[in-house]
Amino acid sequence: MNAVRVLAALAVALPLAVQASSDPFFDDIPLVLTATRLAQSPLDAPAAVTVIDREMIEASGFTRIHDLLRLVPGFLVADVASGSPTVASHGLGDAYDRRVKVMIDGRTINSPLWGDTKWDGLPLRVDDIERLEVVRGPNGAAYGVNAFQGVINIISRSPATEVGKAVILRAGKxxxxxxxxxxxxxxxxxxxxxxxxxxxxxVNFEPHLESRPGFQRWHDAEKITRTVANFSATLHATGRDQLALQFGVSEGPSWRGSPDYVDFPSHVERDRSLYLQAGWVRQLDAERSLSLQYYHQSEREQGRWTVGPFVxxxxxxxxxADRDSEVRRDDVELQYSTRLSSSLSGMLGLGVRAERARSFSLLGRRDWLDATHGQLFGNLEWQPLAALRINLGGTLEHHDYSGRLFSPRFAANYALDDFSALRLxxxxxxxxxxxxxxxxFQTYREGDVIRRILYRAQGSLQSERMRFIxxxxxxxxxxxxxTLDTRVFREYHERFIDDRSCRTFIDGFxxxxLPAEYREFWRAETCAGxxxxxxxxxxxxxKAFYFFNGNDFRMTGAEFTVDWRRAGWGRIVLSQAFVRIDKGEPYTDRDIPDSAPHATTSVLLIKDLPDRWRASIGYYRNGEYYWMNGGDYIPRGDRFDLKLARRFGAPGSESEFSVTALSATGKYPDFHNGKYRHQPFLFATLRLGW
Structure with missing residues (x-):
């Protein structure tokens, strides 16, 4: 593979170009926490981790959290006018980002109902984030099921690192x-x-007119308003004990739909989400620590509209029709870490989770559905040689939906010198x-009468499974x-969960x-049960839709990030990914091999200017690809973001005035080429700190 030869050449050539030395440049690079649940250098981590730090967050100009993932190699981001934004890692994406685990400060926030993330409803704002850690690739060994294509850990700013007050005002187009x-x-x-x-x-989407010979339709507009509040506190109770408490709420209406849609006309939906997280850490001694964490998550969606007329x-x-639903999650985790010898350290943990959901329109019942989930996880790190670290990790778990599963990982990191390492x-x-x-069992009803079935469970499902190297x-x-981070990978996907249509008839139909040309065809397509x-x-x-286990396939890819910065000049972060999905013919869904663009690129340029001015440019390019199951073809595209900012006031106050243009080159297709056009944003920001 050409990517392997490039990787080998970099590993040999770059150490010869420089000599290792200590430099304050690297003092600001945080240890990563998400690869194994323990703090470690990226050189020692058993998985590839992208860190989006505070400087990158501010320079990007993004005001929504999911947009920051455009800076991660191989990640795809889209707004969906009928629901929450969605993200995907190396393809296989649809309206529900179920294959990436998302956490805030270590707590899982994926919704129990669909498994997706309510990005626009998170009780956290971009300005409160210290950094994002993104594990690029499967990490079930550390976090179990659904850490399938990656893990996103959103780490908030610690109260211990901040003082004073700040006001942020943004207004624009x-x-x-x-x-x-x-x-x-x-x-x-x-x-x-x-x-x-x-x-x-x-406004994320303005009404869009799809016009072709013999057909015209106005597609969805979307406007979202959110009120967010959160509180975080840390108490250093003793020299060895630390207590932490966080809680937050997000609430607001969304205007969705289109007058031209019979099933989804213009209407208002209202969402609310809240969380509570409490934790205790005891440092038993210099080599041992014990932590206990509890968190509660609650989400509620409400939206009603009239379907029809059907003639x-x-x-x-x-x-x-309605989209009313309510979900809750309670989770407790206990973790113990220790050093067993001079060359051996380990971590062991136990987690129990209870999930509840109810929705008459989505599940066909008014009472709560309950599920429990238990995990036993651990990691062992052995350093038999000064240059070699071996990680053995795994999670054993049992879930009401999936039964018993074990996710293991073996990793070996070999240090070429003090500042570079290879990982397998x-x-x-x-x-x-x-x-x-x-x-x-999603339905449209007239009183107690079911007029249409949209989604229905049909038979048992097996968990998706992946083997990777x-x-x-x-x-x-x-x-x-x-800083250079490169990776080549191969993944073997099995039992891919997809959806398929069938036709609904009354019993004894x-x-x-039916007309003769439809009889046998529709009879063969009849839903089971x-x-x-x-x-x-x-x-x-x-038509109704049901979920099933589709075919197996293989994904192969390579990616890299180069992060260069120089004091007084600025910084450039370049990320590139190449992906191909193959070896799955015949595909149960023809969009599977095309769901990942063969190439994606992101560049963030940050330039320091005189008199405390700073300019930044973001460039994002994707090859053509498909969003699956509700999405559609997305052509090759380029996006430019621009930001010009000037700091003022006392040093450390973070006072700043800036002008930002997101998608400065204009609107572009998003999630569905025929329906949605993402809108450009032009706005000004004033931040005052004291």
């Missing part, structure tokens, strides 16, 4: 506004706390079916100001009533 305030209290190292609140309103046999029908890792990961995939090279060259006496469709034979 199409009535966009984003107002926030942050208050910090510093208790001289005993009690540190932060309170943050904001309100944001933006069948000369009769017009209308009925009400291999293992297995799983993605368990979500609640909707296992128990869906990964070869990486990581280097930190202080004299050149360069006489297929002889009886629909029950309450099913009285307006139009017989309408």
């Amino acid at each position: 199409d009535g966009f506004h984003d107002y926030g305030v942050r208050i910090n209290g510093n208790g001289a190292g005993v009690l540190d706390w932060r309170l943050s609140a904001s309100r944001r309103s933006a 069948y046999d000369g009769v017009s029908y209308r009925f009400d 890792s291999a293992g297995r990961a799983y993605r368990a079916p979500s609640l909707m995939e296992s128990r869906a 990964d070869l990486g090279y990581v280097a930190q060259y202080a004299p050149l100001g360069i 006489d297929f002889d009533e 009886a629909e029950g006496p309450d099913f009285q469709p307006i139009v017989p034979g309408q």
Whole structure:
């Protein structure tokens, strides 16, 4: 493979170009926490980890958290006008980003209902984030099922590192506004706390006219308003004990739909999410620590609209539909880490999770559905030689939807010198079916009568399974100001969970009533299982969708990030990914091999200017690809973002005025080439700190 030869050449050539030395440049690079649940150098981590630090967050100009993932090699980002934004790593993406585990400060925030992340409803704002750590690739050995294509850990700013107050005001195009305030209290190292609140309103999609010969339709517009508040506090109770408390809430309306949609007309939906997290850490001695964490997550969605009119046999029908749902999660984790000898250290943990969901329109029942999930996880690091580290990790778990699963990983890191290392890792990961995939019965109803079935569970599902092998090279060259992270990988996907359509009929339907050319074809497509006496469709034979285990395939790819910075000049971060999905013919879904663009590129340029000015340019390029299951073809595209900022006030106050243009080259296709056009944003920001 050409990528392997390039990787080998870099591993040999770059150490010869410089000599290792200590430099303050690297003092600011944080240890990564997400690869094994323990702090370690990126040179020692058993997985590839991208760190999006505070400087990159501010320079990007992004005001929404999911947009920051554009800076990660191989990641795809889209807004979906009918629901939450979605992300994907190396393809296989649809409206629900179920194959990437997302966490905030170590707590899982994927929704139990669909397994996705409610990006626009997170009780956290971009200004409160210290950094993102993104594990690029499967990490089930550390976090179990659904850490399938990667792990995103959003790490908030610690109250202990901040003092004073700040106000942030943003306003711009199409009535966009984003107002926030942050208050910090510093208790001289005993009690540190932060309170943050904001309100944001933006138009993500304007109405879009799809026009072709013989067809015209106006597609969805989307406007979202959110009010967010969160509180974080850390208490250093004793010299060995630390207590932490966080809670937050996000709430607001979304205007969705289109007058031209019979099923999804213009309407208002309202969402609310909240969380509570409490933790205790005891440093038993210099080599041993014990931690206990509890968190609660709650999400509620409400939205109602009228479906119709449908005209069948000369009769017009209308009925009400809704998207009402409520989910809850409670999770407890206990973790113990220790050094067993001078060359051996380990971590062992136990987690128990309870999930609940209810939605009459999505699940066909008014009571709660409950599920439990237990995990036993651990990692052992052995250093038999000064240059060699071996990691053995794994998670054993049992879930009501997936049964018992074990996700192991073996990794070996070999230090070429003090500032560069090679990594080889291999293992297995799983993605368990979500609640909707296992128990869906989404309907449109008229009173107690079912008029249409949209999604239905049909038979049992097995968990998706992946075997993977990964070869990486990581280097930190202080004299050149360069950090390099490269990776080549191969993944073997099995039992891919996809959806497929079938046709719904009442029990005992006489297929002889159908036109002759449809009889046998529709009979063969009939959904399995009886629909029950309450099913009285307006139009017989309408399509419903069900989930099933599709075919196996292989994914091969290579990616790299080069991060160069120089004091007084600025910084350039270049990321590139190449991916190919193959060896799966015949595909159960023809979009699978095309769901990953063969190449994606991101560049973030940060340039320091005189008199405390700073300019930044973001460039993002994707090859053509498909969003699956509700999405569609996305052509090759380029996006430019621009930001010009000037700091003022006392050093350390973070006071700044800036002008930002996101998607400065104009609107572009997003999630579906025919339907959605992502809107450009032009806005000004004033941040005052004291």
